[in-house]
Amino acid sequence: MTAPIEPTPADAPRLNFVEERVQSDQAAGRHGGRVHTRFPPEPNGYLHIGHAKAICVNFGLAQRFGGRCNLRFDDTNPTTESVEYVESIQKDVRWLGFDWEDRLYFASGFFESIYGFAEELVRKGLAYVCDLDGEAMRAHRGTLTAAGTPSPWRERSVEENLDLLRRMRAGEFPEGARTLRAKIDMASPNMNLRDPVLYRILHADHHRTGAAWRIYPTYDYAHPLCDALEHITHSICTLEFENHRPLYDWVRDNCSTPSKPEQIEFARLNITYTVLSKRKLLRLVNEKHVAGWDDPRLPTLSGLRRRGYTPSAIRTFCERIGVAKFGSTIDVVQLENALRDDLNKTAPRAMAVLRPLRVVIENYPEGAGEELDAVNNPEDPTAGTRKVPFSRELYIERDDFRADAPKDYFRLAPGKEVRLRYAYFVTAKSFRTDPATGEVVEVLCTYDPATRGGNAPDGRKVKGTIHWVSAEHSIAAPVRLYDHLFGTEFPEEVPEGQDFLVNLNPKSLEVLEGARLEPSLAKLAPGSTVQFERHGYFCADAVDSRPGAPVFNRAVSLRDSWAKVEKKQQNKKAAAK
RNA sequence: UACCCCGUGGUGUAACGGUAACACAAGUGGUUUUGGUCCAUUCGUUCCUGGUUCGAAUCCAGGCGGGGUAACCA
Numbered sequence: 001m002t003a004p005i006e007p008t009p010a011d012a013p014r015l016n017f018v019e020e021r022v023q024s025d026q027a028a029g030r031h032g033g034r035v036h037t038r039f040p041p042e043p044n045g046y047l048h049i050g051h052a053k054a055i056c057v058n059f060g061l062a063q064r065f066g067g068r069c070n071l072r073f074d075d076t077n078p079t080t081e082s083v084e085y086v087e088s089i090q091k092d093v094r095w096l097g098f099d100w101e102d103r104l105y106f107a108s109g110f111f112e113s114i115y116g117f118a119e120e121l122v123r124k125g126l127a128y129v130c131d132l133d134g135e136a137m138r139a140h141r142g143t144l145t146a147a148g149t150p151s152p153w154r155e156r157s158v159e160e161n162l163d164l165l166r167r168m169r170a171g172e173f174p175e176g177a178r179t180l181r182a183k184i185d186m187a188s189p190n191m192n193l194r195d196p197v198l199y200r201i202l203h204a205d206h207h208r209t210g211a212a213w214r215i216y217p218t219y220d221y222a223h224p225l226c227d228a229l230e231h232i233t234h235s236i237c238t239l240e241f242e243n244h245r246p247l248y249d250w251v252r253d254n255c256s257t258p259s260k261p262e263q264i265e266f267a268r269l270n271i272t273y274t275v276l277s278k279r280k281l282l283r284l285v286n287e288k289h290v291a292g293w294d295d296p297r298l299p300t301l302s303g304l305r306r307r308g309y310t311p312s313a314i315r316t317f318c319e320r321i322g323v324a325k326f327g328s329t330i331d332v333v334q335l336e337n338a339l340r341d342d343l344n345k346t347a348p349r350a351m352a353v354l355r356p357l358r359v360v361i362e363n364y365p366e367g368a369g370e371e372l373d374a375v376n377n378p379e380d381p382t383a384g385t386r387k388v389p390f391s392r393e394l395y396i397e398r399d400d401f402r403a404d405a406p407k408d409y410f411r412l413a414p415g416k417e418v419r420l421r422y423a424y425f426v427t428a429k430s431f432r433t434d435p436a437t438g439e440v441v442e443v444l445c446t447y448d449p450a451t452r453g454g455n456a457p458d459g460r461k462v463k464g465t466i467h468w469v470s471a472e473h474s475i476a477a478p479v480r481l482y483d484h485l486f487g488t489e490f491p492e493e494v495p496e497g498q499d500f501l502v503n504l505n506p507k508s509l510e511v512l513e514g515a516r517l518e519p520s521l522a523k524l525a526p527g528s529t530v531q532f533e534r535h536g537y538f539c540a541d542a543v544d545s546r547p548g549a550p551v552f553n554r555a556v557s558l559r560d561s562w563a564k565v566e567k568k569q570q571n572k573k574a575a576a577k
Numbered sequence: 578u579a580c581c582c583c584g585u586g587g588u589g590u591a592a593c594g595g596u597a598a599c600a601c602a603a604g605u606g607g608u609u610u611u612g613g614u615c616c617a618u619u620c621g622u623u624c625c626u627g628g629u630u631c632g633a634a635u636c637c638a639g640g641c642g643g644g645g646u647a648a649c650c651a
Contacts, residue, residue, distance in 0.1 A: 014592095014599085016590085042650085044650090079650095080651090142647075143647060144646075145578065145579045175649090189579055192646080194647085197648090199649085201649080202649080216649090218648090218649075239583090241645095241651090242581060242645070243581055243645070243646050265582085267583090320599095320600060321590075322589070324583090324590070325582065325583060326582095326589090326590090327582090329588080334588080334589075334600085334601055337600090337602095340613090344613075345614095351611095375610090378613095379614070379615095453610090455610075465610050465611065465612095467611075531611085531613085533611045533613080534612080534613070558613050558614095559613065561612050563612085565612075
């Protein structure tokens with residue numbers, strides 16, 4: 001198996017509670033000292049960042065303790081599942097950097113064994129065929145505070161149960177007509193133990209077993225059996241299954257399984273400004289609030305990948321957030337920072353003007369031009385340099401010029417001198433505005449030829465360095481800026497009777513059509529990521545880019561401390577009024 | 578108003594009875610040809626009340642608070 005997670009240094013163990021548990025099991029020689037986990041998604045949707053946590057936990061455990069981790073599809077409900085999901089899930093797990101080698105399993109692959117255990121339970125008098133329909137069963141189950149009442153079919157004979165179960169399997173009864181139930185305790189304070197359903201009749205074809213089965217096992221019944229059949233030692237799942245553990249143990253202990261796995265629960269991931277429930281993600285996709293499962297605003301792995309997230313950033317994030325039993329919500333900036341940390345070290349830099357403003361260097365000879373050396377990545381000396389064309393007419397960022405500059409504004413303003421990165425010092429002499437709107441449309445500057453490359457021989461300093469592109473040499477490309485999909489920190493918190501969709505951020509996508517980029521960007525491979533200096537990290541969209549005509553997605557912006565300063569100034573101004 | 582789980586800075590995670598650590602956020606300074614990076618620095622009487630102990634975030638009891646659970650979903 002590949003080993004993308006750094007091994008924990010011996011001097012700093014810092015094991016989470018699951019790792020501690022596994023470590024002590026191993027030390028005590030339980031499960032023969034083996035560690036075997038599994039990642040068991042149901043193929044009914046695309047994987048998201050919450051699954052990434054589970055994947056890192058399960059595969060990470062195996063790596064750390066010299067064990068194995070399986071990929072298993074929990075495909076016990078044919079009505080919601082499909083091969084599309086089976087394929088996307090495998091692709092995403094691999095992309096994240098994990099390898100299940102030859103251990104790919106399907107719950108459906110165990111259907112025959114699982115059925116065999118059902119007959120065993122019937123023979124032991126521990127399961128019975130029940131003729132109650134859904135509504136009646138609910139009524140018999142009781143409530144959270146009141147005990148349930150036994151089904152009238154609870155005391156059928158073993159022979160009758162066996163006969164009925166076999167006929168259920170044979171498809172003799174209509175869907176929903178009967179179920180196989182465990183005979184446990186209708187008065188249990190744990191609802192899961194009030195004779196839970198083991199098998200239901202479903203006249204539905206399965207994406208792998210076709211029409212072979214007319215009955216399908218439930219999760220609670222199939223899961224412990226699959227775990228045991230795969231010789232899983234530690235079955236890690238999320239907190240909402242805590243109350244299911246007694247049932248997990250019941251199934252495991254009452255069936256003659258080849259091994260005895262144990263279930264351990266941890267808190268599922270929540271992140272601010274997004275939703276991580278399959279049901280809600282499905283709605284966003286189906287109701288077209290986003291462009292598909294790989295919409296870059298989605299927390300799906302395919303969305304994050306398209307957005308420009310790297311597998312290593314996601315793994316780092318999962319490492320940092322830890323594993324515990326407290327139902328917490330992680331600030332989305334934690335995710336963004338993991339990406340910044342990764343890309344800062346690896347992403348080549350380039351200059352891109354997102355909202356162009358024309359600049360003319362009045363004392364630069366007309367028709368002249370030259371190429372200047374630019375550093376590809378200041379964090380990585382081996383990345384080398386590249387040539388960037390310079391000429392008399394340039395574009396700079398609209399934000400980098402102010403006719404009326406506030407205090408602490410280091411960029412270009414009338415009479416102020418700044419450095420054009422890797423080029424020259426320039427001083428703004430005048431500017432022209434659109435008579436209709438008053439908007440600045442052109443800035444006229446002079447440059448100091450002695451400052452070529454960006455340093456003044458006389459030692460004079462400038463406060464600001466801004467990026468630029470040559471007007472004639474630059475290329476155009478659409479640039480998509482993404483913001484949080486939801487406008488509120490906790491989108492699921494919604495006023496009575498309202499839907500989480502009310503919290504959708506109407507400005508989560510902004511497409512810039514007029515951006516001008518340095519020419520080297522034309523040949524950037526789709527899917528690769530660069531830093532647009534002073535802006536952020538941008539990925540050439542893997543779907544919409546064409547050879548020589550990239551389309552860019554902003555993965556994440558750079559930290560922007562000027563924005564903070566400016567905001568503070570504005571707040572001060574507002575307070576003064 | 579049943580059962581289960583959880584409660585440490587703004588957000589997360591550690592400390593395994595011996596004077597609360599790490600990451601992120603926020604603030605302040607420094608460096609800087611990215612207002613990026615980097616460096617330094619500030620920010621918690623561990624939900625409450627009792628108890629055990631020389632000593633409690635850690636153990637016990639009782640509160641309080643949060644979450645989960647009543648699909649023939651997973």
